[in-house]
Amino acid sequence: EAAVLTDWIAAYKAKYGVDPNYYTVIAYVSADLFVQAAQAAGPNLSNESFAKAVQGLTREPDFLGAPRYSFSPSDHLGTRAARVEQIRNGRWEKVTDYFNK
DSSP: OHHHHHHHHHHHHHHHSSOOOHHHHHHHHHHHHHHHHHHHHOSSOOHHHHHHHHTTOEEOOOTTOOOOEEEETTEEEEOOEEOOEEEETTEEEEOSOOEEO
């Protein structure tokens, strides 16, 4: 898994000329959730098919350290996991691992 992360960071830096950061990961995870739901909704994508697809979506933790996301008809939050990060020396640093309330 470390090699996957290293390769992903190198590819990102080569394409954009900067290191990925916390917001890069949030954008990647959000886009991945959208793509998974759109694919599950099928070729005739509509509001209804997309909503139904999201309500059955689960995304497991990944190489970026994102938590598990899971949606249902009665739970649209996705995750209750949170972690604390702090800017130190101009960079985001993880203070805690993910925890669930």
